[in-house]
Amino acid sequence: MFFKDLSLRYKIPLRIAALATGTAFLLASTLVYRDSKDLRNNLIENAEKMGRVIAGMLVEPMLHDDVWRVFEIISTPFKYPETNSKDLNDEYILVLNASNTVYASTKPELFPMQKDPASIDPRYADVLKALADESSSLTRIVEPRQYENIFLLIPIHSDGHRIGTLVMSYSNFPFIEHFLTLTRDAAIITLLVLAFLLPLGVYWGHKMAVPLVQLSDVMRNITPTLPESDEIKIYESGDEIGQLGKAFKRMLVELKEKEQLQQHVIASDRLAAIGRLTAGIAHEINNPLGGMLNAISTFKKHGVQDPFTLKTFSILERGLIQIKETVAALLVEAKARSRPFDHNDIEDICTLMQSGVQAKLVNFTRDCEFVDTQSIPSTLARQVIINLLLNAIHATQQYGHVNLRIRREGDALMIVVSNDGSYIPPEKIAYLFEPFTSLGENGSGLGLWVVYQIVQQLGGSINVHSELNETMFTVQIPLQETT
Amino acid sequence: MTVKKYWYRLVCLCLLALPLAATLHAEEQRAGMPVRIGLTPVFLDHQVAFNNEWKLYLEKHLGHPVIFIQRGSYREIAELLHDGKLDFAWLSGYPYVRNKDDLQLVAVPLYKRKPLYQSYIIVPASDKKTRTIQDLRGKSFAFADPDSNSGYLYIVYLLSKQGENPSTFFSRTFFAWSHVNVIEAVASGLAQGGAVDGYVWDTLVLTHPELTARNRILNRSPQFGSAPFVAGRAVSKAQLTQFQQVLVDMLHDKNGHNLLEQLNLNGFVYADEHLYDAIEQMSRFVEERKQ
Known part of the structure; x- marks a missing residue:
């Protein structure tokens, strides 16, 4: 339940880690199992081959009842004991005669001649049952589970008769030891592989989760207000998550536009x-x-x-x-007919502004890109510009900047007034153009209302953009058709 | 002198010269012929390096190539000797006394300054209980070779003498075909007792103490004539004498002395066939018992 609620940031790396660990362990145990099985099969196969060679060599000395030759032959593999002598306790060769008593053995002290092996080692009572079929020349491999030995029983045949049996006893101990060594080695290698794979897997998992987590964060943050498009941090790529992110971003932008x-x-x-x-x-x-x-x-x-x-x-x-x-x-009345707006109007306006500009030592700049007259009622345009400039000068600090820019843009005149005055918070912008909304202590609160009414009546639009260092009013007034 | 007489003389001369020529021819032929010497495990006969050294020594002093021939049993060597396929052989006293008529005594090794040796009956060192031969009853026993004096005849004689039937006294007997093998068989526990050549045992005590240490000596026999070098009937007197001389002279030669030291012997000496009377006696006793 806890895992279900866990963030993908952890869930994906954890799953990858679990997968890597599981795979590594499964692979390692399969290899260990396969190797042990192969080793065992190889050993049994080799032992059987050797046993058959020995059994073949034993026929003649056994027929001649030459115990010493038999002993010499079976002792040969034990002439050079391996360093690991503890393994040899259970490794020996017995030669049984036709009546299953000891003919010779590589451990004569343990298995003296003529003794019934079962009387020495009770396991033989079970093991020798495999020899029931007299005529069979097949090797029997007896591995009593509770015993730690593997017994290879190889019949010694002469002229179709069994004259004896070669019994090779192998200890399971080397297998167990080999298995343990192999397991230890596999474990070390697995851990090394995991030490490499796990951080990589976790890193990849994390990388995979990050876009999803980002998307999820963005989704969580769209309430109460939709974020601005440049605030939307989304992983960008061509893959599905990237596409989803892009689509989501587009949707958010559209939603934002719609909201605006x-x-x-x-x-x-x-x-x-x-x-x-x-x-x-x-x-x-x-x-x-x-x-x-x-x-x-x-x-x-x-x-x-x-x-x-x-x-x-x-x-x-x-x-x-x-x-x-x-x-x-x-009651702003825009019906009053007046002459079209031209350069002189701007000069007039600038002259009118001089007293305010000088009082505050404002750096007033203007940037007017048109030369001919514009078919806009000059009285209204002047009022709009004067009101905006008065506000701008009023809002700016001493030695502040105020800029007026007027230019033609298609069939409209753009008037942009900007200053570096105090910032207008967004919640106030919504009510900025309502009457009696004053930002300062002075002023009637009607200036912008009048501007808005005039612009509306002239079929234009007005926009406010306020940042910390710049507040900009943009007015667009369509040119009237000249009659 | 008449022509007839002359011819008669000539024929006579030729007839007289024939055996001489034949002899000369045989000597000539023999010069390139190798001397074939059969070796048996009456000494440590499987030391290839030593055998090569000894072979070179004998070749140098005999003036002939020497071939050492080894077989799995004394009997095979004795048969080769009988068939004239061997010139000389180092055999046990037992086959010598049985085939005395076919063989000529060449030389006898001196061991501990005597041309004598003993048979030892050994048991595993781990066996602390066995005190007498009688304690070996019902146990397994390893003989060296059916034609060995020390490794077979003596113990059979001993048992027969004690009124025992050697074929039933032990539960199981087998031949190990050499004294060293008997020592190994007893040491490994394959046999619970064994009969070996005392000289071979003593030599092994010096060279392979780890092997002999695993056994202990239960019984030492009286002294018998050492295993002799013998020659086949076909070997000429001259050949025999030369070989005899080379063997006896080994003691006076630096290399020969060195070889004798490796053999753990004091030298080779001429011997009388009566040296083997005791063995012959035992052999006869055992043969009579069989019948």
Whole structure:
């Protein structure tokens, strides 16, 4: 259960490690098993060949009852004892005569002549049962499981009669020792191989898991907000995981765009609703307001001229005028016809800005790439640019930078105002163009509202991009068809 | 002198010269013929390097090539000698006394300054219980060769003398075809007792003590005439004398002395056939018992 919930970062390397270990051990044990089996078979095969040679040589001395020759022949393989003498305890050759008593042996002290081997070593009671078939000349290999010996029984035949049996006893001890040595060697080699394979396997497993883990991390992090496309760290390759990652990234980018679009639509809708509401209210206010101001004016001209009433009416009039101005500011009317925007407008604007620029010692630069007149109402364009520049100068620090760039881009005029002033947090950007949203202590909070309303009415768009060192307002206004 | 007389003389001369010519011719022929010497395990006959050295020595002093011939048993050597296929042989006293009529005594080795040796009856060193020959009853026993005095005749004689039947006294007997083999058979435990040439045993004590140490001597026989060098009947007196002289002179020659030392002998001496009376007596006794 724990493993099920484990990260792929560990799960894949662990599985590879398990696989490598399992394979190494399986391979090693198969080889050990095969080698032991081969060794055993080879030994038995060689022993049988040697036994047959010896049995052939024994026929004549046995027929001549020459015990010494028989002893000499069977002793030959034991003339040069191996250094490992403990192995030889169970390794000997017995020659039995036809009645299965000892004719000669390489261990005469243990197996004296004429004795029944079973009376010396009870194992022979079982072993010699294999000799039941008198006429068979086949070698019998008897390996009683509980005994540690292998017995090769080779009949000695003369003229179709069995005149005796050659019994070769081999100890299992060398096999066991060989098996243990082999197992130890195999274990060492396996461990060495694993010492190489395991880190490699773990490394590969890790490499394999990393893209998946990255993908998973990115997936986990898409809530609550979708990450920016450059924040999406995804392993890039042509393989399936890479393709999946790419597709996922593309999906995220699209989702982000969709989200931005949605937010934009929502903001536009809201601003439009506010605009409609404001315009509606402004109209509703403007009508009675006009009446009220007319009435006050008429009253001041023709009504009672008592000073207190006049003072009161003056207060009313000033209040109503303030309302009218505010309402007028809210009610941006783009219908007013004016001449097209040209160079002089920019010069005017720059002149207008001089006092603010000089007050703050702002480094004001401009970059205007057009020469001819542009079919955009100059009054509105000027207001947009002035409002943006005022904001920019206002937002920048002393000795800050403010830049104005105006250029033609297809059928639209691009106005870009940027400064190195304070950064606008994203949550504020959404409400930036709503009326009475002020970033500083000064200002009515209507400047950007007016800009937005004008741009909207001219069928353009406005974008804000704010980073730590630069805040940039980009306005795009389509050129009007000249009539 | 008449022509007839002259012819008669000439024929006579020729007739007289014939045997001489034949003799001269035989001598000439023999000069290129090798001297064939049969060896038996009455000494350590399987030391190839020593045999080659001895062969060269004999060739040098005999003036003839020498061939050593070895066989698996005394009997085969005795038969070759009988058939004239061997000139000389170093045989046991037992086949000599049985074939005395066919053989001529050449020389006898001096062992411990005497032309005598003994037969030893040995048992494995691990066998501490056996004290007398009688204790070997029912056990397995190794003889050297059916034609060996020390390795067969003596023990058979001893048992017969004690009223035993040698063929049933032991549970199992076999021939090992050499004294060294008997010692090995007893040492390995294949046989529980064995009869060996005392001279061979003593020599092995010097050269292969690890082998003799695995056995112990149970019984030492009285002294018998040592195994003699004999010649076949066909060997001429001159040949015999020459060979006899070469053997006896080995003692006076540096190389010969060296070879004798390797043989663990003091030399070779002329001997009388009565040296083997004791063996002949035993042989006769055993033969009579058989019948």
